[in-house]
Amino acid sequence: MRHFLDTQSTSLLLSIVLLITVTYNVVGFPDTPGGSFAVEVNGKTHKLTTTPATFPLWSANVAGASASSAYKYVKLSDTGVAVQKESFKRSFANKKATATVNEFFQRQITQNNLPKVPQVYKDVRSKAAPNFDETQIGTIHVTADPAIFDDMVKNPLDEERKAIKASFRFINANNVYSVEEVKMKVSGHGSRKFKKLSFRLKFDDDKGETFFNHPIIKLRSEAFDPTLIREKLYIDVLNSAGIRTTQGTWTRLYVNGQAYGFYLMVDDVEPPLLSNLFHNGELKPKQLGSLYQMGSHVAGLEATLQYNGSRTADYHPGTYANKNLGANTKEEPMAQLISFFKDLQDFNPALPGGVAYWSKRLNLEDYLRQMAVEYLGGSWDMYWWKGNNFFMYFNPTTNVWQWVPTDFDSTFSNGNLKDVEVPYKQFAASRLRRKGKDHPLITKLIYKNKEINGQFEKTLLTLAKGVFNPKALEPRINAYEKMIQDEVKWDLSINRSKNPGRTFGYTLDDFHKSITGPVKTVNNGIKPWISYRAKDVPKQIASGKSALASQVFEEDEF
Numbered sequence: 249m250r251h252f253l254d255t256q257s258t259s260l261l262l263s264i265v266l267l268i269t270v271t272y273n274v275v276g277f278p279d280t281p282g283g284s285f286a287v288e289v290n291g292k293t294h295k296l297t298t299t300p301a302t303f304p305l306w307s308a309n310v311a312g313a314s315a316s317s318a319y320k321y322v323k324l325s326d327t328g329v330a331v332q333k334e335s336f337k338r339s340f341a342n343k344k345a346t347a348t349v350n351e352f353f354q355r356q357i358t359q360n361n362l363p364k365v366p367q368v369y370k371d372v373r374s375k376a377a378p379n380f381d382e383t384q385i386g387t388i389h390v391t392a393d394p395a396i397f398d399d400m401v402k403n404p405l406d407e408e409r410k411a412i413k414a415s416f417r418f419i420n421a422n423n424v425y426s427v428e429e430v431k432m433k434v435s436g437h438g439s440r441k442f443k444k445l446s447f448r449l450k451f452d453d454d455k456g457e458t459f460f461n462h463p464i465i466k467l468r469s470e471a472f473d474p475t476l477i478r479e480k481l482y483i484d485v486l487n488s489a490g491i492r493t494t495q496g497t498w499t500r501l502y503v504n505g506q507a508y509g510f511y512l513m514v515d516d517v518e519p520p521l522l523s524n525l526f527h528n529g530e531l532k533p534k535q536l537g538s539l540y541q542m543g544s545h546v547a548g549l550e551a552t553l554q555y556n557g558s559r560t561a562d563y564h565p566g567t568y569a570n571k572n573l574g575a576n577t578k579e580e581p582m583a584q585l586i587s588f589f590k591d592l593q594d595f596n597p598a599l600p601g602g603v604a605y606w607s608k609r610l611n612l613e614d615y616l617r618q619m620a621v622e623y624l625g626g627s628w629d630m631y632w633w634k635g636n637n638f639f640m641y642f643n644p645t646t647n648v649w650q651w652v653p654t655d656f657d658s659t660f661s662n663g664n665l666k667d668v669e670v671p672y673k674q675f676a677a678s679r680l681r682r683k684g685k686d687h688p689l690i691t692k693l694i695y696k697n698k699e700i701n702g703q704f705e706k707t708l709l710t711l712a713k714g715v716f717n718p719k720a721l722e723p724r725i726n727a728y729e730k731m732i733q734d735e736v737k738w739d740l741s742i743n744r745s746k747n748p749g750r751t752f753g754y755t756l757d758d759f760h761k762s763i764t765g766p767v768k769t770v771n772n773g774i775k776p777w778i779s780y781r782a783k784d785v786p787k788q789i790a791s792g793k794s795a796l797a798s799q800v801f802e803e804d805e806f
Protein backbone atom coordinates (compact mmCIF):
# COMPACT_ATOMS: atom_id res chain seq x y z
CA MET A 249 0.00 0.00 0.00
CA ARG A 250 1.61 3.20 -1.10
CA HIS A 251 0.86 6.36 0.76
CA PHE A 252 1.40 9.40 -1.37
CA LEU A 253 1.79 12.59 0.46
CA ASP A 254 2.25 16.18 -0.46
CA THR A 255 4.43 17.26 2.43
CA GLN A 256 4.07 20.97 1.82
CA SER A 257 0.30 21.06 1.92
CA THR A 258 0.28 18.65 4.85
CA SER A 259 2.53 20.82 6.97
CA LEU A 260 0.39 23.84 6.14
CA LEU A 261 -2.64 21.88 7.20
CA LEU A 262 -0.91 20.77 10.37
CA SER A 263 -0.17 24.30 11.39
CA ILE A 264 -3.79 25.32 10.97
CA VAL A 265 -5.60 22.27 12.30
CA LEU A 266 -3.69 20.51 15.02
CA LEU A 267 -5.74 17.35 15.06
CA ILE A 268 -6.22 15.60 11.79
CA THR A 269 -7.01 12.12 10.61
CA VAL A 270 -4.23 9.57 10.83
CA THR A 271 -4.15 6.19 9.14
CA TYR A 272 -2.73 3.28 11.11
CA ASN A 273 -1.50 0.14 9.36
CA VAL A 274 -0.33 -3.01 11.04
CA VAL A 275 0.44 -6.48 9.78
CA GLY A 276 -0.78 -9.17 12.12
CA PHE A 277 -2.29 -12.63 12.30
CA PRO A 278 -5.09 -13.06 14.83
CA ASP A 279 -5.02 -16.13 17.05
CA THR A 280 -8.36 -17.35 15.72
CA PRO A 281 -10.06 -16.83 12.35
CA GLY A 282 -12.59 -14.42 13.89
CA GLY A 283 -9.99 -12.37 15.72
CA SER A 284 -8.85 -8.91 14.70
CA PHE A 285 -6.66 -5.97 15.62
CA ALA A 286 -7.12 -2.49 17.03
CA VAL A 287 -5.00 0.55 17.67
CA GLU A 288 -4.94 2.36 20.99
CA VAL A 289 -4.36 6.08 20.53
CA ASN A 290 -4.21 8.40 23.52
CA GLY A 291 -5.74 5.64 25.63
CA LYS A 292 -8.71 5.12 23.28
CA THR A 293 -9.12 1.92 21.28
CA HIS A 294 -10.10 1.98 17.60
CA LYS A 295 -10.84 -1.16 15.63
CA LEU A 296 -8.77 -1.87 12.53
CA THR A 297 -10.16 -3.69 9.55
CA THR A 298 -8.80 -5.85 6.79
CA THR A 299 -10.11 -7.18 3.48
CA PRO A 300 -9.44 -10.34 1.47
CA ALA A 301 -7.29 -8.18 -0.80
CA THR A 302 -5.10 -6.89 2.01
CA PHE A 303 -5.11 -9.48 4.85
CA PRO A 304 -3.01 -9.66 7.05
CA LEU A 305 -2.78 -5.87 6.79
CA TRP A 306 -5.15 -4.12 9.23
CA SER A 307 -5.91 -0.43 8.83
CA ALA A 308 -8.10 2.39 10.09
CA ASN A 309 -8.36 6.14 9.80
CA VAL A 310 -8.56 7.68 13.22
CA ALA A 311 -10.02 11.16 13.31
CA GLY A 312 -8.66 13.44 15.95
CA ALA A 313 -5.29 11.73 16.12
CA SER A 314 -2.09 13.36 15.01
CA ALA A 315 1.44 12.35 14.20
CA SER A 316 2.51 13.22 17.71
CA SER A 317 -0.10 10.95 19.35
CA ALA A 318 1.45 7.94 21.06
CA TYR A 319 -0.16 4.64 20.06
CA LYS A 320 0.10 0.89 20.26
CA TYR A 321 -1.53 -2.05 18.54
CA VAL A 322 -3.77 -4.57 20.24
CA LYS A 323 -4.69 -8.08 19.21
CA LEU A 324 -8.37 -8.91 19.74
CA SER A 325 -10.22 -12.18 20.22
CA ASP A 326 -13.29 -13.29 18.21
CA THR A 327 -15.46 -11.33 20.60
CA GLY A 328 -13.31 -8.21 20.44
CA VAL A 329 -11.57 -8.66 23.78
CA ALA A 330 -7.92 -7.61 23.96
CA VAL A 331 -5.74 -10.73 24.08
CA GLN A 332 -2.36 -9.10 23.56
CA LYS A 333 -1.26 -5.50 23.77
CA GLU A 334 2.08 -4.18 22.60
CA SER A 335 4.33 -3.55 25.56
CA PHE A 336 5.92 -0.45 24.04
CA LYS A 337 4.62 2.90 22.84
CA ARG A 338 4.90 3.85 19.21
CA SER A 339 5.19 7.30 17.76
CA PHE A 340 5.71 8.73 14.31
CA ALA A 341 9.31 9.38 13.33
CA ASN A 342 8.06 11.78 10.69
CA LYS A 343 5.82 14.28 12.47
CA LYS A 344 4.37 15.46 9.17
CA ALA A 345 3.13 12.05 8.12
CA THR A 346 -0.58 11.30 8.10
CA ALA A 347 -0.20 7.55 7.89
CA THR A 348 2.04 4.93 9.37
CA VAL A 349 3.98 2.64 7.12
CA ASN A 350 2.86 -0.97 7.29
CA GLU A 351 4.14 -1.93 10.72
CA PHE A 352 4.29 -5.39 12.21
CA PHE A 353 2.52 -6.34 15.41
CA GLN A 354 4.92 -6.60 18.37
CA ARG A 355 7.91 -5.32 16.38
CA GLN A 356 8.97 -1.86 17.41
CA ILE A 357 11.30 -1.18 14.50
CA THR A 358 10.10 -1.41 10.92
CA GLN A 359 13.03 0.16 9.11
CA ASN A 360 16.51 -0.46 10.43
CA ASN A 361 19.62 1.62 10.09
CA LEU A 362 22.27 -0.71 8.80
CA PRO A 363 25.87 0.45 9.00
CA LYS A 364 27.42 0.47 5.54
CA VAL A 365 29.85 -2.27 4.59
CA PRO A 366 32.91 -0.68 2.96
CA GLN A 367 32.87 -1.01 -0.81
CA VAL A 368 36.25 -2.48 -1.78
CA TYR A 369 35.73 -2.96 -5.51
CA LYS A 370 33.27 -1.14 -7.76
CA ASP A 371 29.66 -1.69 -6.71
CA VAL A 372 27.89 -3.59 -9.49
CA ARG A 373 24.50 -3.86 -7.84
CA SER A 374 21.47 -2.30 -9.45
CA LYS A 375 19.12 -0.35 -7.21
CA ALA A 376 17.37 -2.67 -4.77
CA ALA A 377 13.79 -3.53 -5.70
CA PRO A 378 11.17 -2.68 -3.03
CA ASN A 379 10.91 -6.33 -1.94
CA PHE A 380 14.67 -6.60 -1.57
CA ASP A 381 15.05 -3.62 0.76
CA GLU A 382 17.50 -5.14 3.23
CA THR A 383 16.68 -2.64 5.97
CA GLN A 384 13.31 -4.21 6.66
CA ILE A 385 11.78 -7.60 7.25
CA GLY A 386 8.89 -8.29 4.94
CA THR A 387 6.04 -10.70 5.52
CA ILE A 388 4.94 -13.36 3.05
CA HIS A 389 1.56 -14.99 3.37
CA VAL A 390 0.99 -18.03 1.22
CA THR A 391 -2.36 -19.76 0.99
CA ALA A 392 -2.62 -23.22 -0.47
CA ASP A 393 -4.88 -26.22 -0.27
CA PRO A 394 -3.93 -27.46 3.23
CA ALA A 395 -3.97 -31.15 2.29
CA ILE A 396 -1.79 -30.60 -0.77
CA PHE A 397 0.62 -28.37 1.13
CA ASP A 398 0.85 -30.85 4.01
CA ASP A 399 1.52 -33.69 1.64
CA MET A 400 4.38 -31.71 0.08
CA VAL A 401 6.08 -30.87 3.35
CA LYS A 402 5.60 -34.38 4.72
CA ASN A 403 7.47 -35.79 1.73
CA PRO A 404 10.28 -33.31 1.28
CA LEU A 405 12.75 -35.80 -0.20
CA ASP A 406 10.60 -36.21 -3.31
CA GLU A 407 12.56 -33.94 -5.65
CA GLU A 408 10.44 -34.98 -8.65
CA ARG A 409 7.21 -33.74 -7.10
CA LYS A 410 5.47 -31.08 -9.16
CA ALA A 411 5.25 -27.61 -7.69
CA ILE A 412 1.95 -26.87 -5.97
CA LYS A 413 -0.26 -23.86 -6.60
CA ALA A 414 -0.47 -21.22 -3.93
CA SER A 415 -1.67 -17.68 -3.70
CA PHE A 416 0.93 -15.21 -2.56
CA ARG A 417 1.04 -11.90 -0.73
CA PHE A 418 4.08 -9.93 0.32
CA ILE A 419 3.84 -6.94 2.63
CA ASN A 420 6.55 -4.62 3.80
CA ALA A 421 6.60 -1.01 4.97
CA ASN A 422 5.39 0.56 1.75
CA ASN A 423 4.20 -2.29 -0.42
CA VAL A 424 1.49 -4.88 -0.67
CA TYR A 425 2.11 -7.27 -3.54
CA SER A 426 -0.38 -10.04 -4.30
CA VAL A 427 -0.78 -12.64 -6.99
CA GLU A 428 -3.46 -15.30 -7.32
CA GLU A 429 -1.07 -18.08 -8.13
CA VAL A 430 2.58 -18.95 -7.73
CA LYS A 431 4.20 -22.36 -8.13
CA MET A 432 5.74 -23.47 -4.87
CA LYS A 433 7.97 -26.40 -4.03
CA VAL A 434 10.48 -27.59 -1.50
CA SER A 435 14.00 -26.60 -2.54
CA GLY A 436 17.56 -27.61 -1.71
CA HIS A 437 19.36 -30.92 -1.29
CA GLY A 438 20.83 -31.42 2.18
CA SER A 439 18.29 -29.03 3.68
CA ARG A 440 15.38 -31.33 2.68
CA LYS A 441 16.38 -33.60 5.53
CA PHE A 442 15.48 -30.94 8.08
CA LYS A 443 12.19 -30.14 9.77
CA LYS A 444 12.39 -26.53 8.70
CA LEU A 445 12.24 -26.67 4.93
CA SER A 446 13.38 -24.28 2.23
CA PHE A 447 11.06 -23.33 -0.63
CA ARG A 448 11.22 -22.15 -4.21
CA LEU A 449 8.48 -19.88 -5.52
CA LYS A 450 7.98 -19.13 -9.17
CA PHE A 451 5.84 -16.26 -10.40
CA ASP A 452 4.10 -16.26 -13.75
CA ASP A 453 6.21 -13.66 -15.51
CA ASP A 454 4.41 -14.40 -18.78
CA LYS A 455 1.46 -12.68 -17.14
CA GLY A 456 3.71 -9.82 -16.06
CA GLU A 457 3.82 -11.11 -12.52
CA THR A 458 7.50 -10.63 -11.82
CA PHE A 459 7.54 -9.79 -8.09
CA PHE A 460 9.42 -6.56 -8.73
CA ASN A 461 11.68 -8.20 -11.29
CA HIS A 462 12.51 -11.18 -9.05
CA PRO A 463 10.28 -13.84 -10.62
CA ILE A 464 11.94 -16.92 -9.12
CA ILE A 465 12.81 -16.74 -5.45
CA LYS A 466 14.01 -19.16 -2.83
CA LEU A 467 13.13 -18.93 0.82
CA ARG A 468 16.20 -20.33 2.52
CA SER A 469 15.60 -21.96 5.90
CA GLU A 470 19.21 -21.53 7.09
CA ALA A 471 18.67 -24.69 9.14
CA PHE A 472 22.43 -25.21 9.52
CA ASP A 473 23.11 -21.77 10.92
CA PRO A 474 22.00 -20.90 14.47
CA THR A 475 22.45 -17.19 13.65
CA LEU A 476 20.65 -17.11 10.27
CA ILE A 477 23.11 -14.29 9.58
CA ARG A 478 25.95 -16.08 7.79
CA GLU A 479 24.42 -16.22 4.33
CA LYS A 480 23.35 -12.58 4.38
CA LEU A 481 26.75 -11.46 5.61
CA TYR A 482 28.44 -13.47 2.88
CA ILE A 483 26.29 -11.64 0.32
CA ASP A 484 27.45 -8.35 1.86
CA VAL A 485 31.07 -9.40 1.34
CA LEU A 486 30.38 -10.46 -2.25
CA ASN A 487 28.77 -7.07 -2.86
CA SER A 488 31.76 -5.30 -1.37
CA ALA A 489 34.00 -7.32 -3.68
CA GLY A 490 32.01 -6.14 -6.70
CA ILE A 491 30.73 -9.63 -7.51
CA ARG A 492 27.46 -9.99 -9.37
CA THR A 493 25.32 -12.15 -7.15
CA THR A 494 21.85 -12.74 -5.85
CA GLN A 495 20.81 -10.38 -3.08
CA GLY A 496 19.17 -11.51 0.11
CA THR A 497 16.61 -10.10 2.50
CA TRP A 498 14.95 -11.64 5.53
CA THR A 499 11.23 -12.35 5.53
CA ARG A 500 8.65 -13.96 7.76
CA LEU A 501 6.66 -16.75 6.17
CA TYR A 502 3.07 -17.58 7.09
CA VAL A 503 1.14 -20.39 5.46
CA ASN A 504 -2.67 -20.46 5.62
CA GLY A 505 -2.65 -17.94 8.43
CA GLN A 506 -0.16 -19.91 10.52
CA ALA A 507 3.38 -18.97 11.47
CA TYR A 508 5.79 -20.96 9.31
CA GLY A 509 9.23 -19.52 9.83
CA PHE A 510 11.86 -16.87 9.39
CA TYR A 511 13.69 -17.08 6.08
CA LEU A 512 16.28 -15.45 3.90
CA MET A 513 14.71 -14.61 0.56
CA VAL A 514 17.13 -14.84 -2.37
CA ASP A 515 16.89 -15.15 -6.14
CA ASP A 516 17.22 -18.58 -7.67
CA VAL A 517 20.02 -18.78 -10.22
CA GLU A 518 17.89 -19.02 -13.34
CA PRO A 519 17.59 -17.11 -16.63
CA PRO A 520 15.78 -14.06 -15.17
CA LEU A 521 18.57 -13.48 -12.64
CA LEU A 522 21.30 -13.99 -15.27
CA SER A 523 19.64 -11.53 -17.59
CA ASN A 524 19.44 -8.97 -14.78
CA LEU A 525 22.97 -9.55 -13.49
CA PHE A 526 24.85 -9.70 -16.77
CA HIS A 527 22.66 -8.13 -19.45
CA ASN A 528 20.69 -5.32 -17.78
CA GLY A 529 17.62 -7.52 -18.00
CA GLU A 530 17.61 -7.16 -21.79
CA LEU A 531 18.17 -10.77 -22.90
CA LYS A 532 15.38 -13.31 -23.12
CA PRO A 533 16.11 -16.88 -21.90
CA LYS A 534 16.65 -18.03 -25.51
CA GLN A 535 19.31 -15.36 -26.06
CA LEU A 536 21.27 -16.27 -22.95
CA GLY A 537 24.41 -18.38 -22.99
CA SER A 538 24.77 -21.83 -21.53
CA LEU A 539 24.37 -22.30 -17.80
CA TYR A 540 25.55 -25.25 -15.71
CA GLN A 541 24.80 -26.05 -12.11
CA MET A 542 27.55 -27.78 -10.18
CA GLY A 543 26.95 -29.95 -7.15
CA SER A 544 28.61 -32.56 -4.99
CA HIS A 545 25.49 -34.25 -3.65
CA VAL A 546 25.99 -37.41 -5.74
CA ALA A 547 27.92 -39.66 -3.39
CA GLY A 548 31.62 -39.71 -4.13
CA LEU A 549 31.48 -37.06 -6.86
CA GLU A 550 32.49 -33.42 -6.77
CA ALA A 551 32.25 -30.80 -9.47
CA THR A 552 36.02 -30.66 -9.73
CA LEU A 553 36.02 -29.26 -13.32
CA GLN A 554 38.35 -32.06 -14.36
CA TYR A 555 38.21 -33.29 -17.93
CA ASN A 556 36.54 -36.73 -17.97
CA GLY A 557 36.00 -37.39 -21.67
CA SER A 558 34.66 -35.54 -24.72
CA ARG A 559 30.99 -36.51 -24.48
CA THR A 560 28.17 -35.33 -22.29
CA ALA A 561 27.70 -38.95 -21.19
CA ASP A 562 31.13 -38.79 -19.51
CA TYR A 563 29.77 -36.42 -16.88
CA HIS A 564 27.30 -37.27 -14.17
CA PRO A 565 24.22 -35.04 -14.56
CA GLY A 566 23.95 -34.81 -10.79
CA THR A 567 27.36 -33.15 -10.71
CA TYR A 568 27.12 -31.01 -13.85
CA ALA A 569 23.59 -30.10 -14.86
CA ASN A 570 22.93 -28.09 -17.98
CA LYS A 571 20.29 -25.49 -17.05
CA ASN A 572 20.30 -23.41 -20.21
CA LEU A 573 21.34 -24.79 -23.58
CA GLY A 574 22.96 -21.67 -25.03
CA ALA A 575 25.10 -22.55 -28.06
CA ASN A 576 25.03 -26.30 -27.39
CA THR A 577 23.01 -28.96 -29.16
CA LYS A 578 20.33 -30.95 -27.35
CA GLU A 579 22.38 -34.09 -28.02
CA GLU A 580 25.56 -32.68 -26.44
CA PRO A 581 24.47 -30.07 -23.90
CA MET A 582 27.85 -30.30 -22.11
CA ALA A 583 29.97 -29.51 -25.19
CA GLN A 584 30.88 -25.93 -24.35
CA LEU A 585 31.78 -26.72 -20.78
CA ILE A 586 33.78 -29.78 -21.81
CA SER A 587 35.91 -27.62 -24.06
CA PHE A 588 36.64 -25.44 -21.02
CA PHE A 589 37.62 -28.57 -19.06
CA LYS A 590 39.91 -29.61 -21.92
CA ASP A 591 41.64 -26.21 -21.94
CA LEU A 592 42.08 -26.52 -18.20
CA GLN A 593 43.56 -29.99 -18.55
CA ASP A 594 45.96 -28.84 -21.29
CA PHE A 595 47.04 -25.70 -19.45
CA ASN A 596 50.61 -25.84 -18.25
CA PRO A 597 50.82 -23.63 -15.18
CA ALA A 598 54.61 -23.48 -15.36
CA LEU A 599 54.50 -21.45 -18.58
CA PRO A 600 54.19 -17.66 -18.61
CA GLY A 601 51.05 -15.91 -19.92
CA GLY A 602 48.60 -17.48 -17.47
CA VAL A 603 46.59 -14.31 -16.94
CA ALA A 604 46.23 -13.62 -20.65
CA TYR A 605 45.31 -17.24 -21.39
CA TRP A 606 42.58 -17.40 -18.77
CA SER A 607 41.26 -13.92 -19.35
CA LYS A 608 40.21 -15.08 -22.81
CA ARG A 609 38.14 -17.87 -21.30
CA LEU A 610 36.98 -16.74 -17.90
CA ASN A 611 36.12 -13.53 -16.12
CA LEU A 612 39.37 -14.12 -14.26
CA GLU A 613 39.41 -11.08 -12.00
CA ASP A 614 35.88 -11.86 -10.83
CA TYR A 615 36.72 -15.55 -10.35
CA LEU A 616 39.76 -14.71 -8.24
CA ARG A 617 37.73 -12.37 -6.06
CA GLN A 618 35.16 -15.11 -5.56
CA MET A 619 37.81 -17.65 -4.59
CA ALA A 620 39.33 -15.08 -2.23
CA VAL A 621 35.92 -14.64 -0.61
CA GLU A 622 35.45 -18.43 -0.44
CA TYR A 623 38.76 -18.75 1.33
CA LEU A 624 38.18 -15.80 3.65
CA GLY A 625 34.72 -17.08 4.48
CA GLY A 626 35.99 -20.57 5.31
CA SER A 627 33.34 -21.73 2.83
CA TRP A 628 33.88 -25.45 2.93
CA ASP A 629 30.74 -26.22 0.89
CA MET A 630 31.62 -24.32 -2.29
CA TYR A 631 34.06 -24.89 -5.17
CA TRP A 632 37.45 -24.53 -3.60
CA TRP A 633 36.89 -27.08 -0.88
CA LYS A 634 33.95 -29.22 -1.88
CA GLY A 635 33.31 -28.81 -5.62
CA ASN A 636 29.79 -27.72 -4.74
CA ASN A 637 27.30 -24.85 -4.91
CA PHE A 638 28.24 -22.87 -7.97
CA PHE A 639 27.12 -22.25 -11.50
CA MET A 640 29.10 -21.42 -14.60
CA TYR A 641 27.48 -19.18 -17.15
CA PHE A 642 28.86 -18.63 -20.63
CA ASN A 643 28.28 -14.94 -21.20
CA PRO A 644 27.49 -14.57 -24.91
CA THR A 645 28.19 -10.83 -24.83
CA THR A 646 31.73 -11.06 -23.46
CA ASN A 647 32.38 -14.62 -24.67
CA VAL A 648 33.92 -15.68 -21.39
CA TRP A 649 32.73 -17.88 -18.55
CA GLN A 650 31.23 -16.24 -15.53
CA TRP A 651 31.28 -17.80 -12.10
CA VAL A 652 27.95 -17.59 -10.27
CA PRO A 653 28.04 -18.65 -6.61
CA THR A 654 25.06 -19.94 -4.63
CA ASP A 655 24.06 -21.08 -1.13
CA PHE A 656 26.19 -19.37 1.46
CA ASP A 657 24.96 -20.86 4.72
CA SER A 658 28.05 -23.01 5.34
CA THR A 659 30.33 -20.02 5.67
CA PHE A 660 32.24 -18.17 8.36
CA SER A 661 33.43 -21.65 9.12
CA ASN A 662 30.03 -23.02 9.89
CA GLY A 663 30.97 -26.66 10.07
CA ASN A 664 33.22 -29.03 11.86
CA LEU A 665 36.01 -29.01 9.35
CA LYS A 666 39.18 -27.97 11.06
CA ASP A 667 40.81 -28.26 7.64
CA VAL A 668 39.56 -24.87 6.51
CA GLU A 669 41.45 -23.19 9.31
CA VAL A 670 44.74 -23.38 7.42
CA PRO A 671 46.85 -21.10 5.21
CA TYR A 672 45.43 -20.74 1.72
CA LYS A 673 48.33 -22.57 0.09
CA GLN A 674 47.69 -25.57 2.28
CA PHE A 675 43.97 -25.28 1.53
CA ALA A 676 44.82 -25.36 -2.17
CA ALA A 677 47.47 -28.09 -1.96
CA SER A 678 45.18 -30.36 0.00
CA ARG A 679 42.95 -30.60 -3.08
CA LEU A 680 45.82 -32.29 -4.94
CA ARG A 681 46.32 -34.86 -2.25
CA ARG A 682 43.03 -36.67 -2.77
CA LYS A 683 43.18 -39.11 -5.63
CA GLY A 684 41.05 -38.10 -8.61
CA LYS A 685 39.60 -35.09 -6.81
CA ASP A 686 42.00 -32.35 -7.74
CA HIS A 687 40.29 -28.99 -8.26
CA PRO A 688 42.44 -27.75 -11.13
CA LEU A 689 40.93 -24.29 -11.41
CA ILE A 690 42.36 -23.74 -7.92
CA THR A 691 45.53 -25.79 -8.03
CA LYS A 692 46.67 -24.88 -11.55
CA LEU A 693 45.70 -21.23 -11.49
CA ILE A 694 45.86 -19.97 -7.92
CA TYR A 695 48.42 -22.38 -6.53
CA LYS A 696 50.84 -23.21 -9.34
CA ASN A 697 50.74 -20.34 -11.81
CA LYS A 698 53.02 -17.62 -10.55
CA GLU A 699 51.36 -14.78 -12.41
CA ILE A 700 47.79 -15.66 -11.44
CA ASN A 701 48.94 -16.42 -7.92
CA GLY A 702 50.33 -12.88 -7.67
CA GLN A 703 47.00 -11.45 -8.77
CA PHE A 704 45.15 -13.73 -6.34
CA GLU A 705 47.31 -12.72 -3.38
CA LYS A 706 46.81 -9.06 -4.17
CA THR A 707 43.05 -9.59 -4.31
CA LEU A 708 43.03 -11.63 -1.13
CA LEU A 709 44.99 -9.03 0.77
CA THR A 710 42.88 -6.17 -0.59
CA LEU A 711 39.69 -7.89 0.55
CA ALA A 712 41.10 -8.82 3.95
CA LYS A 713 42.18 -5.25 4.57
CA GLY A 714 39.14 -3.61 3.01
CA VAL A 715 36.19 -5.68 4.19
CA PHE A 716 36.99 -9.02 5.76
CA ASN A 717 37.96 -7.71 9.16
CA PRO A 718 36.23 -6.86 12.44
CA LYS A 719 36.25 -3.10 11.88
CA ALA A 720 34.39 -3.37 8.58
CA LEU A 721 31.96 -6.16 9.46
CA GLU A 722 31.25 -6.09 13.19
CA PRO A 723 29.01 -2.99 13.18
CA ARG A 724 26.91 -4.70 10.51
CA ILE A 725 26.79 -7.99 12.43
CA ASN A 726 25.73 -6.16 15.59
CA ALA A 727 22.95 -4.42 13.68
CA TYR A 728 21.77 -7.75 12.24
CA GLU A 729 21.78 -9.34 15.68
CA LYS A 730 19.46 -6.62 16.97
CA MET A 731 17.37 -6.55 13.82
CA ILE A 732 16.47 -10.24 13.75
CA GLN A 733 16.64 -11.47 17.35
CA ASP A 734 12.87 -11.25 17.86
CA GLU A 735 12.28 -13.05 14.57
CA VAL A 736 14.70 -15.82 15.53
CA LYS A 737 12.92 -16.20 18.84
CA TRP A 738 9.63 -16.41 16.98
CA ASP A 739 11.05 -18.94 14.53
CA LEU A 740 12.30 -21.11 17.39
CA SER A 741 8.87 -21.01 19.01
CA ILE A 742 7.20 -22.65 16.01
CA ASN A 743 6.22 -26.27 16.63
CA ARG A 744 7.58 -28.32 13.71
CA SER A 745 7.22 -31.69 15.40
CA LYS A 746 4.81 -32.89 12.68
CA ASN A 747 7.42 -32.44 9.95
CA PRO A 748 9.75 -35.29 9.18
CA GLY A 749 13.47 -34.63 9.18
CA ARG A 750 15.87 -33.50 11.80
CA THR A 751 16.71 -30.40 13.71
CA PHE A 752 19.88 -29.28 15.43
CA GLY A 753 17.74 -27.96 18.27
CA TYR A 754 19.41 -24.57 18.32
CA THR A 755 18.22 -22.12 20.93
CA LEU A 756 18.08 -18.34 21.20
CA ASP A 757 21.21 -18.62 23.29
CA ASP A 758 22.93 -20.40 20.38
CA PHE A 759 21.82 -17.57 18.09
CA HIS A 760 23.75 -15.04 20.16
CA LYS A 761 26.63 -17.35 21.05
CA SER A 762 27.36 -18.46 17.50
CA ILE A 763 28.12 -14.84 16.66
CA THR A 764 30.89 -14.69 19.22
CA GLY A 765 32.13 -18.27 19.65
CA PRO A 766 31.57 -21.99 19.16
CA VAL A 767 28.25 -23.73 19.77
CA LYS A 768 27.33 -27.37 19.18
CA THR A 769 27.89 -28.37 15.50
CA VAL A 770 29.37 -24.97 14.62
CA ASN A 771 32.98 -24.80 15.62
CA ASN A 772 33.60 -21.12 15.03
CA GLY A 773 31.77 -17.96 15.91
CA ILE A 774 31.29 -15.42 13.12
CA LYS A 775 33.32 -12.69 14.79
CA PRO A 776 36.32 -14.77 15.89
CA TRP A 777 36.42 -16.35 12.46
CA ILE A 778 36.61 -12.97 10.74
CA SER A 779 39.20 -11.74 13.14
CA TYR A 780 41.31 -14.88 12.67
CA ARG A 781 41.35 -14.57 8.88
CA ALA A 782 41.88 -10.81 9.03
CA LYS A 783 45.05 -11.30 11.07
CA ASP A 784 46.25 -14.46 9.40
CA VAL A 785 45.97 -13.54 5.72
CA PRO A 786 48.46 -10.62 5.77
CA LYS A 787 50.87 -12.85 7.72
CA GLN A 788 50.55 -15.66 5.18
CA ILE A 789 51.23 -13.36 2.30
CA ALA A 790 54.17 -11.64 3.99
CA SER A 791 55.78 -14.96 4.96
CA GLY A 792 55.20 -16.40 1.48
CA LYS A 793 57.02 -13.44 -0.02
CA SER A 794 59.99 -13.72 2.33
CA ALA A 795 60.30 -17.45 1.68
CA LEU A 796 60.23 -16.60 -2.05
CA ALA A 797 57.38 -19.07 -2.33
CA SER A 798 59.51 -20.91 -4.84
CA GLN A 799 58.74 -24.44 -3.76
CA VAL A 800 55.07 -23.84 -4.22
CA PHE A 801 55.39 -23.36 -7.92
CA GLU A 802 57.63 -26.28 -8.56
CA GLU A 803 56.15 -29.71 -9.01
CA ASP A 804 54.09 -30.17 -5.91
CA GLU A 805 55.21 -32.43 -3.15
CA PHE A 806 52.10 -34.60 -3.05
Ligand SMILES: *[C@@H]1O[C@H](CO)[C@@H](O)[C@H](O)[C@H]1NC(C)=O
Nearest residue numbers: 549550556562563564565567
Ligand atom coordinates in the same frame (compact mmCIF):
# COMPACT_ATOMS: atom_id res chain seq x y z
C1 LIG B 1 34.00 -39.80 -15.15
O1 LIG B 1 33.91 -41.00 -15.90
C2 LIG B 1 33.83 -42.18 -15.12
C3 LIG B 1 33.91 -43.36 -16.07
O2 LIG B 1 33.06 -43.21 -17.16
C4 LIG B 1 32.55 -42.17 -14.30
O3 LIG B 1 32.46 -43.32 -13.50
C5 LIG B 1 32.54 -40.92 -13.43
O4 LIG B 1 31.31 -40.81 -12.74
C6 LIG B 1 32.77 -39.67 -14.27
N1 LIG B 1 32.94 -38.54 -13.39
C7 LIG B 1 32.08 -37.49 -13.36
C8 LIG B 1 32.44 -36.40 -12.42
O5 LIG B 1 31.08 -37.43 -14.03
Ligand SMILES: *[C@@H]1O[C@H](CO)[C@@H](O)[C@H](O)[C@H]1NC(C)=O
Nearest residue numbers: 740741742743744745746747
Ligand atom coordinates in the same frame (compact mmCIF):
# COMPACT_ATOMS: atom_id res chain seq x y z
C1 LIG C 1 3.81 -29.73 19.14
O1 LIG C 1 2.75 -30.29 18.39
C2 LIG C 1 2.48 -31.66 18.67
C3 LIG C 1 1.38 -32.12 17.75
O2 LIG C 1 1.66 -31.84 16.44
C4 LIG C 1 2.11 -31.84 20.12
O3 LIG C 1 1.94 -33.21 20.39
C5 LIG C 1 3.19 -31.27 21.01
O4 LIG C 1 2.78 -31.31 22.35
C6 LIG C 1 3.51 -29.83 20.62
N1 LIG C 1 4.64 -29.36 21.41
C7 LIG C 1 4.59 -28.22 22.11
C8 LIG C 1 5.85 -27.86 22.83
O5 LIG C 1 3.64 -27.48 22.11
